[in-house]
Amino acid sequence: MSGKRSTFLISALVFGFAFLYVPILLVMIYSFNEGKLVTVWTGFSTKWYVSLFSNDGMIDAAWNSLRIGVMSATLALALGTPAGLVMSRFGRFKGRTLFSGMIAAPLVMPEVITGLSLLLLFVTLEQMIGWPAGRGISTITIAHTTFCAAYVAVVVQSRLSGMDTSVEEAAMDLGAKPAKIFFVITLPMILPALLAGWLLSFTLSLDDLVIASFVAGPGSTTLPMKVFSSVRLGVSPEINALATLIILAVSAMILLSSLLILRSERNRSRASAQAES
Amino acid sequence: MSGDKLTLKQKFDRWMIKHGRVLVIGLPYFWLFLFFLVPFLIVLKISFATAEYAQPPYSALFSWIDEGITITLNFGNYLFLLSDSLYATAYLNSIRIAAISTIITLLIGYPMAYGIARASGTVRSVLLMLVILPFWTSFLIRVYAWIGILDREGLINAFLLWTGIITEPLIMRQTEGAVYIGIVYTYLPFMILPLYSTLEKMDVSLIEAALDLGCKPWKAFLKITLPLSMPGILAGSLLVFIPAVGEFVIPELLGGPNTLMIGRTLWNEFFANRDWPIASSVAIAMLVFLVVPIMWFQHIQSKQEEGQS
Numbered sequence: 001m002s003g004k005r006s007t008f009l010i011s012a013l014v015f016g017f018a019f020l021y022v023p024i025l026l027v028m029i030y031s032f033n034e035g036k037l038v039t040v041w042t043g044f045s046t047k048w049y050v051s052l053f054s055n056d057g058m059i060d061a062a063w064n065s066l067r068i069g070v071m072s073a074t075l076a077l078a079l080g081t082p083a084g085l086v087m088s089r090f091g092r093f094k095g096r097t098l099f100s101g102m103i104a105a106p107l108v109m110p111e112v113i114t115g116l117s118l119l120l121l122f123v124t125l126e127q128m129i130g131w132p133a134g135r136g137i138s139t140i141t142i143a144h145t146t147f148c149a150a151y152v153a154v155v156v157q158s159r160l161s162g163m164d165t166s167v168e169e170a171a172m173d174l175g176a177k178p179a180k181i182f183f184v185i186t187l188p189m190i191l192p193a194l195l196a197g198w199l200l201s202f203t204l205s206l207d208d209l210v211i212a213s214f215v216a217g218p219g220s221t222t223l224p225m226k227v228f229s230s231v232r233l234g235v236s237p238e239i240n241a242l243a244t245l246i247i248l249a250v251s252a253m254i255l256l257s258s259l260l261i262l263r264s265e266r267n268r269s270r271a272s273a274q275a276e277s
Numbered sequence: 278m279s280g281d282k283l284t285l286k287q288k289f290d291r292w293m294i295k296h297g298r299v300l301v302i303g304l305p306y307f308w309l310f311l312f313f314l315v316p317f318l319i320v321l322k323i324s325f326a327t328a329e330y331a332q333p334p335y336s337a338l339f340s341w342i343d344e345g346i347t348i349t350l351n352f353g354n355y356l357f358l359l360s361d362s363l364y365a366t367a368y369l370n371s372i373r374i375a376a377i378s379t380i381i382t383l384l385i386g387y388p389m390a391y392g393i394a395r396a397s398g399t400v401r402s403v404l405l406m407l408v409i410l411p412f413w414t415s416f417l418i419r420v421y422a423w424i425g426i427l428d429r430e431g432l433i434n435a436f437l438l439w440t441g442i443i444t445e446p447l448i449m450r451q452t453e454g455a456v457y458i459g460i461v462y463t464y465l466p467f468m469i470l471p472l473y474s475t476l477e478k479m480d481v482s483l484i485e486a487a488l489d490l491g492c493k494p495w496k497a498f499l500k501i502t503l504p505l506s507m508p509g510i511l512a513g514s515l516l517v518f519i520p521a522v523g524e525f526v527i528p529e530l531l532g533g534p535n536t537l538m539i540g541r542t543l544w545n546e547f548f549a550n551r552d553w554p555i556a557s558s559v560a561i562a563m564l565v566f567l568v569v570p571i572m573w574f575q576h577i578q579s580k581q582e583e584g585q586s
Contacts, residue, residue, distance in 0.1 A: 009395065012388035013404070019385070020411050020465060023422035026432060030425065037430070083305035093302060102309040104575035108516060110523020110567070112540045113560045116547060117316030120557070123333045124319050146312040149305065154578075179293060200413075207415045210525055214547070224417050231417070231530065235425045243418040250414050258406065 024247060031240035048241040055238065058226055065206050065223040068137060072144035073201035079145065080152025080197060081190075085182070087153065088160040106150035115214030118143045122215060135217035143215045144208060148201035155200065159193035160186075192261040199257055203250060317564070324557035325350045335553050354558035367537040368562065374453065374528075374538065375521035378460035379514050382468045385461065386513065390472035391502075394479075405473065412466035419463050420530050427455050427531070451533035459527035464520075468513040475509030476502075508577060515574040519567055539563050 031049075035042035052058060083103060106114065122132055122139050132139055167189075171181045187194075209224035216225065230236055283291070293300075326335040336351075358364045393404045411419065426432045427450040434446040449455060479502065487497040525540040532538070539559065547556040 009388060009392035012385075013392045016385055016389040016465070017404075017407060019462065020407070023426060023462070024411070024414070024419065027418070027422045027425065040435070079305045079308050082301045083309075086302050086305070090298070090302065095306070098314075099302075099306055099309075100579055101572075101575050102306075102313050104578045105571055106313060108519040108571060108574055110520055110540055110563065112523050112525050112543045113320075113563060114313075114316075116543065116556055116560050117320045118312065120319045120323055120553070121312070121316040127333070142312060146309065149308065153305070177290065177294065178297060203413050203415075207417065209417055210544075224415075227417055227421075228526070231421050231424065235421075235428065235431075239421065240425075243415070243421065246418060247414050251410060254406075254410055254413055 028244045031244040048237040052238045052241045061221050061223045061226040068141050069202045069205040072141045072205045073198045075145040076148035076152050076201040077198050080149040083153035084156025087157045103150050103153045106147040111210035115211040119214040136220040139215045140212050143211050144205040152197035155197040159190050320557045324561045326554045327351050328552045328554050354554050367539045367542045370537050371522045371539040375518050379518040382461050382517050386468035390469045394476035408466050408469050455531035459531045460521050464517040467516040471512040472509040475506045479505050512577050519570050
C-alpha cells in the first residue's frame with residue numbers, strides 16, 4: 001500500500017515540476033533559434049541577443065528598472081525590518097491590529113487596486129501640497145517600497161519568531177541599551193533574512209508591471225512595461241532572449257544566496273556545537 | 278551645576294530610551310498608513326465624483342458656496358455599475374475563474390507539498406528550492422511562456438499538425454481555459470509553500486499509530502492529515518484566490534476578448550476610457566467583496582505567528 005502511495009507522490013512531483021519548468025525551458029531553447037518564427041527551429045544562433053542589446057528603448061527601460069529596484073529594495077529593507085521587529089518583539093500596543101493588517105494586506109491585494117489607489121494619492125497630494133511634482137521614477141519607487149516593505153516585514157518577522165531570545169535577554173540583563181542590542185546581537189543574527197528580504201524586494205520591483213503602469217509618468221518606462229507592450233502583439237524572439245537572461249540571472253542569484261545562507265547556518269551550528277562540548 | 282549637565286550623547290540616549298520604541302513603531306506605521314491606507318480613502322472619495330474633461334479628470338466633491346462647505350456625492354457611478362450587465366458579468370466571472378483556478382492549484386499543489394514534506398534531507402531542500410525558483414523569476418515572462426505554447430502558431434499546434442493528429446490548428450490561447458492554465462501555473466508556488474510548512478510540522482507518528490491500529494490509509498489521510506493541514510490549505514487558497522480575482526495580466530495576454538474579468542475592466546476604464554471615477558467605483562466594488570477573505574488571511578497569518586513563537 002505504501003508503495004502505491006509513494007508511486008502516486010513521485011508521479012505528482014514529476015508532473016508538477018514538469019509543469020513548472022517545461023514552459024520556461026522552451027522559452028530558453030527558442031531564444032537561440034535563428035528564425036523569426038518562434039515555433040520552427042531553423043538553426044542555432046545568438047543574433048537575437050545581439051539585437052536585444054542594440055535595442056535602445058529596451059536598454060533604457062532596463063536601466064530605469066534596475067535603479068528603481070535598488071532604491072525601493074533598500075528603502076523597503078529600512079522600513080520592513082523595524083516593522084518585522086515590532087510585530088515579533090514589541091508585544092501589544094495601541095493600533096497593533098491595524099498595523100498587522102497593513103502588513104498582511106499588501107501581500108494579497110490585487111495590483112490594479114494598489115496601483116489605482118496610489119496614483120490617486122499622488123494626484124491628490126500634488127494638488128494639495130505640490131508634491132510629488134509629476135510622476136516618474138520617484139513615484140514608482142515609493143509605490144514599490146510600500147508593497148516590498150510588507151514582504152520584508154513578513155520575512156524578518158518569521159525569522160525573528162523562530163529565533164532564540166536568550167542572548168538578547170542576557171544582554172538586556174547586563175544593561176545594554178535596546179538600540180545596541182539590536183545592532184550588535186539581533187541584526188547579525190537576522191542578516192540572512194535581511195539579504196533574502198532585499199533580494200525578494202529587488203526582484204518583485206523588477207517584475208512589477210501593473211502598479212508601475214499606473215504611477216509611471218512620461219520617460220519612466222520600466223522593463224516590464226516595455227516587455228508587455230511588445231508581448232501583447234505576440235511572441236518575439238528578442239523577448240525570448242531577454243527572458244533567458246533574466247531567468248539565468250535570477251537563478252544564479254538564488255543559488256548563490258542560498259549557498260551563503262546555508263554556509264553561515266552551518267558555521268553557526270558548528271560554533272554552537274563547539275561551545276557546548 | 279555643571280556636573281549635572283548631560284552631554285549631547287547622554288541626552289540622545291535618554292531620549293532614545295524614552296521615545297525609541299515609538300520611533301521604531303512610528304516610521305513603518307506612518308509610511309504604510311500614508312501610502313497604503315489613505316489611498317483607499319481617496320479611491321472611495323473619487324468613486325463619488327463625476328468624470329470631467331479636466332486635469333485631473335474628475336469633479337471636486339467639496340465646494341465653498343455661501344460660506345458653507347457643500348459636499349456633492351454622486352452615486353451615479355455605482356448605479357451605472359449595477360445597470361450595465363457588463364460589470365456584473367465581469368465581477369461574477371472573476372470570482373468563478375479565481376475559485377476554479379484555486380481548486381485546481383490546490384489539487385496539483387497538495388500532493389506536491391506532501392511529497393516534498395515526506396522526502397529526506399537533501400532531496401527535500403533541492404525540491405523546495407525548485408518550487409521557490411519560479412516564484413522568483415519574472416511573473417510576466419512565465420505568462421509569456423504560455424503564449425508561445427498555446428498560440429495558433431504555437432508549439433502544441435505545430436507539434437499536433439506535424440504528427441497529423443489535427444489538420445486545422447486548435448484555438449487554445451484567447452480562451453478561458455488558457456486563463457486557468459496561466460493562473461494555476463503562476464500561482465502554484467504560493468499554494469505549495471504554506472501547504473509544505475504545515476505538512477512538514479505534522480507529527481508522522483499519529484498516522485503510523487492509526488495505521489497500526491488497522492485504519493485504512495485513505496481514512497487516516499481524511500481523519501488526520503487533511504484536518505491538520507487545514508491552516509496551510511486556507512492560507513495557500515487565499516494567497517491564490519484574492520490576487521487572482523483582480524488579475525489583469527493573465528486574462529489580457531492569455532484570455533480572449535470575451536474573457537471579462539474585473540481587473541481588466543478596471544484597467545480599461547482607467548487607461549482606455551480615462552474614466553477615473555468609474556475605475557474607482559469598480560475598485561471599491563472589488564474591495565467590498567475581498568475585504569472578508571483579506572481579513573481572514575490576516576487572521577490566519579497572525580495565528581500562525583503566535584503558534585510559532
